[in-house]
Amino acid sequence: MGNEIRSVAFIGTGVMGAAMAGHLMDAGFELRVHNRTRSKAEPLVERGAVWCDSPGDAAEGADAVITMVGYPSDVEAAYLGDGGIIARASEGALLVDMTTSSPALAERVARAAGARGLASLDAPVSGGDVGARNATLTIMVGGDDDAFERATPLFSAMGKTVTLHGGPGAGQHCKMANQIAIAASMLGLAECLEYARQSGLDPEKVIATLSGGSAQSWTLQNYGPRVLAGDFAPGFYVKHFVKDLRIALASAEAMRADLPGTALAKRLYETLAANGGSELGTQAICLLYEDAAAREAQGVSVSATAAEAASC
Known part of the structure; x- marks a missing residue:
């Protein structure tokens, strides 16, 4: 897998996630989606996104994986659980957690991803439902420069102000x-x-x-x-x-x-x-x-x- 991102797995299509995922589709990315409640992902599926039964299923074969879930426990299960994202992500995939979560957990995810040769970023957002709908989110990023550069087309589709603040955990x-x-x-x-x-x-x-x-x-x-x-x-x-x-x-x-x-x-x-x-x-x-x-x-x-x- 090269550095170009064509397919994106998006996990979490709630109040903000659905709008963010929709902007990625508008920008031409192929989308694979999973949400705990499938009905919230149906509008995206109707537009052509591929439904997946779990975060791990969604991650398999995607160039990038984005999560926008509710709680740190959800982040931990999605990334570090058995058969989760890190276990099943394709070689060279970029992992981006946009959930507001714990800085310490972001560091754990980065270490686990790095052990598999995967790049990861913590990239929580501000701007609420209005910013998500209008693609004007402020995105606060932690991770390395190369991963940040790769993620720039994704961030540009969803937000307006995007800043790398430092290494893993800095975004959180x-x-x-x-x-x-x-x-x-x-x-x-x-x-x-x-x-x-x-x-x-x-x-x-x-x-x-x-x-x-x-x-x-x-x-x-x-x-x-x-x-x-x-x-x-x-x-x-x-x-x-x-x-x-x-x-x-x-x-x-x-x-x-x-x-x-x-x-x-x-x-x-x-x-x-x-x-x-x-x-x-x-x-x-x-x-x-x-x-x-x-x-x-x-x-x-x-x-x-x-x-x-x-x-x-």
């Missing part, structure tokens, strides 16, 4: 930094809107005003209007964000970095997830600050005050 470390920043901005949005409401201001005017000044942010501009419209549909699930914040804090602890603000955000998101919000989008943290009727309409049964009291 950058994504953890990203999630830490998002946690702070989401909490800031929630408390900004709560303050505006309690002071009698029009929240829509507040968002418009702040978006023209130093408080302007992607979260404010993109999620502020969605929150005011009662749109808590997931671009990124609360349950997955809880997973990410746990990874971030575990990694920080291993480096002896103290992140009390992130720890607070994690506790609030954990309580939200445990009280009806796990399947909502990350902007649903704002529900913790809304009245009981608004919370109950979304199936959330706890307020911010109760959430923080429960976490102490």
Whole structure:
């Protein structure tokens, strides 16, 4: 197998993965797909992708393998399990995990892949469902220069800002930094809107005003209007964000970095997830600050005050 990538195995066709895989097909790559729930891959199969019964089946014969799954345990099973991707990938294949996962696991996968002569990259993304649909994702990459160069046509089909940050695990470390920043901005949005409401201001005017000044942010501009419209549909699930914040804090602890603000955000998101919000989008943290009727309409049964009291 040469360095040119023609066929791609794509594992994980959920909210973001399906759109990302579709862009690869649009770019002319032959696609082999697997997803835990086959129905979510059917639109791609109808377009000509080949369905495969397992990650290992999908990897066999593909020039590159991309995974976009839910949890580190899914990554570990897909790559390191019996009959998994590393065991069955073709000689010279490029492995790219785009799941938000553990930096330490990314290093393990890279070592196992290297032992078989396979190149691997950890390449988590930011931009949510909108970025996935519009092929404007930010892609944070860890691995070696040659593997990164080979993957460039794949990344160009799915994203807009692509950066190699270092060796194995560096992409995941950058994504953890990203999630830490998002946690702070989401909490800031929630408390900004709560303050505006309690002071009698029009929240829509507040968002418009702040978006023209130093408080302007992607979260404010993109999620502020969605929150005011009662749109808590997931671009990124609360349950997955809880997973990410746990990874971030575990990694920080291993480096002896103290992140009390992130720890607070994690506790609030954990309580939200445990009280009806796990399947909502990350902007649903704002529900913790809304009245009981608004919370109950979304199936959330706890307020911010109760959430923080429960976490102490």
